[in-house]
Amino acid sequence: MELTVTKNATCTFCGCVCDDIELHSDGVRITHTKAACVLGTAWFKNHTVEKLFPDALIDGKPATVDEAVHFAAELLHAADMPLLYGLSNITCEATREAASLAELIGGVIDSHTSL
Amino acid sequence: MGGKVSCTLGEVKNRADLIIYWGGNPAECHPRHFTKYTIMQKGKYVPNGRKDRTMVLVDIRETPSAKAADIFLQVRPTKDFEVITLLRAMIKDQPVDEAAVAETGLSLEQLRDLVARMKACKFGVFFFGMGLSMTRGKHMNSAALLTLAAEMNAFTKFVAMPMRGHGNVTGGDVILRYTTGYPFGISLSRGYPRFNPGEFSTIDLLIRGDCDAALILGADPGATMPQPAIEHLKRIPTIVLDPKVTHTSRLARVHITTAATGISAGGTVYRMDEIPLPLRPPLKGPYPTDEEVIRRIREAVAKKADWMPGMNGVVAAA
Incomplete structure (x- = not known):
């Protein structure tokens, strides 16, 4: 499991489109966010790249x-x-x-x- | 948007000394709006930040955003248009009927104070939310507020900006505007774009049962739309592209799972002030992007016979 840090990531939850978010991810999910608001944090942490749905x-x-x-x-x-x-x-x-x-x-x- | 007097959020941050939120609740719906773009920031021409700015909130009830406001104006529900119309008269020193003022839930003193502040400010801005644009009067309310902002420029600099909800709803408008000339509700059924909200807007089309297939792109009308609209989606072949199997996917003929925008799909999105920003997706996922799937559908359709001779530059054989 490789930890990556994405700086200045863009949040697409609401129309503010904040582009100063720091995201820490382990390759499957986002484990930690910096600068994101409560809605943005929920949005980022709610997504994984596990194959949960059929193609x-x-x-x-x-x-x-x-x-x-x-x-x-x-x-x-x-x-x-x-x-x-x-x-x-x-x-x-x-x-x-x-x-x-x-x-x-x-x-x-x-x-x-x-x- | 044609004729809209607006600006970027950077200008608001550096210049605005009067910030009026109308029918919106940024404290809960756009949590970083105050701190990143508006009242809390220190700007070039508002060096003391919050102390240099006045915030007014106009809404029908006292939301958590009211705590941040210097002045809270509680309008009686459905009376926004009347308040805006009164303000439009009052800025031009025209007499107003006191009975008409009383009906709005506000007092003449409150309106006079607001007008005085609007005229005295150096840079005023209206941020209007769905509480204005989606209640009685709908787009007429938005048009009235945009007109008020434009008319205020006879006295001082004044702008208006809608508080857009979803991430790239602004981008959708911008792209459709520069490709078709119109922002939404566009029919291409005659081979050229026609714009008519009410006729070509989704809920109206679905409730009347006008469309005979639907391609849903990153939306879940099956969970959010009125029941008659959902019933029509069930009747017609519906195709859904979404990162999750949604309510709409369950009533659709086809669902295709796509990469989540900004999570595992890159590209460009527009901020509410129409500034395009690049995405930096942190993850790589197993699903194709929306862009790729839509392109493949378009390429598959393009191989079939033209629905109208000469479409897309393809000239029908004589």
């Missing part, structure tokens, strides 16, 4: 990412008015991909802002 699920049954990606593409392509929703907890790079996908499938794209 993908199709109709509730475990599947590979490849199968899930192709089935998702089929469903979105077949739809007349697909909706893309979320965007608040993903990166800007992922949002760009989503905008491009929305154009390709002629869908609606929307975020938490509309709530």
Whole structure:
């Protein structure tokens, strides 16, 4: 187990996006945070990289990412008015991909802002 | 956001001497806002920090944030728009109806004092939360406050900034703005972007049953949305990308587990003042990133027939 220290890490829990957090991790989980608030600490410590969930699920049954990606593409392509929703907890790079996908499938794209 | 008079949090830290939080509870929802960006910091033009600044809190109840405030103004629920409209009249020395003031739960003296402080400050800022933007009047409340901030610039420097909730909700707006021209609620069903909240906003689409598939990206509407919206998500094929198997995943046809943003996935996120910041993920995980999975879905769709001839620069054969 290797202890690593990440300085000036960025917290994505709330809109403050504090970028002065120090994170200590053992390669699997974050064991210690410095400068983070109570919400940020909970957010960082709540995540591990243990494989707790299946790669993908199709109709509730475990599947590979490849199968899930192709089935998702089929469903979105077949739809007349697909909706893309979320965007608040993903990166800007992922949002760009989503905008491009929305154009390709002629869908609606929307975020938490509309709530 | 078109026409919004705003600034960065760095400017607030270095300049703001009047800080007004409206319909938000930063002490509990944005715990480091006070200490990192606003009242507690010593800034270039506010060298004594807290002593040089006045904090006002406007809310319908006394939240823990009220303890940090110099002045707490308790507005009667659903009367925010009326208070803002009265302030807009009073800054221009127009007469206001005392009965209208009484209805807001505030007194004329309180409003006069606030107006005097707003006009006397060197740099004023409104931070408005969901208590303003998600209650009766919704976006009209936000628009009224943004207009008040703009109008205050006839007297002094004044800005307004929304207190954004989720980590990258600002980034979503910014990216959609520069790719489509609009921040959210955008339909591309005619091949070009159209913006119409109420028609193309998620809850309305779902409740009316307008959409016939859904791709949910890092959100859990199955746990947070009104029941009729959830029922529609169950009826249509729903696809979820999330680091965890969520409530929505359980009613979806497809779930794909992705790396958690900022934990094991890198990239860029926007702070509430629209400053992009890089992520420094401390861990390496077993799952692909959202970016990678969305790209693969897009590439898989791109191999299929165009839904509209000539889409994405692909010209249909004659």
